[in-house]
Amino acid sequence: MQFLSVVAGLLFSAVLFGASIPQLIRYYTMGMMSESDLDIPQWVIFLAMPLGAALLFGYYFRCLVVFRRGADPFTSHGPTGSEL
Numbered sequence: 001m002q003f004l005s006v007v008a009g010l011l012f013s014a015v016l017f018g019a020s021i022p023q024l025i026r027y028y029t030m031g032m033m034s035e036s037d038l039d040i041p042q043w044v045i046f047l048a049m050p051l052g053a054a055l056l057f058g059y060y061f062r063c064l065v066v067f068r069r070g071a072d073p074f075t076s077h078g079p080t081g082s083e084l
Helices: 002-030 042-046 048-068
Strands: none
Touching: 002 042, 002 048, 042 048
16 A cells, blocks of 8 residues: 555656646746735746646655655654654
8 A cells, every 4th residue: 555655656646747738838928927026027926836736746755755765755864853
């Protein structure tokens, strides 16, 4: 089940990344700006989706590496909050 969870997470994050790229390109080519006084380009705001998907893919890839080494991929591998 851990392996299936890791594979499902990798697939989900890859699909999320692939689906967010056309949306990002569309907002970049349209040149839309935010409605606030800051006038932030919309593509900068929508950059959060592919960036988050890439970070999520990295997390699940690390889980896959840990699983291949024979450890539990979903446990903490560093100091926890109570140990700090």
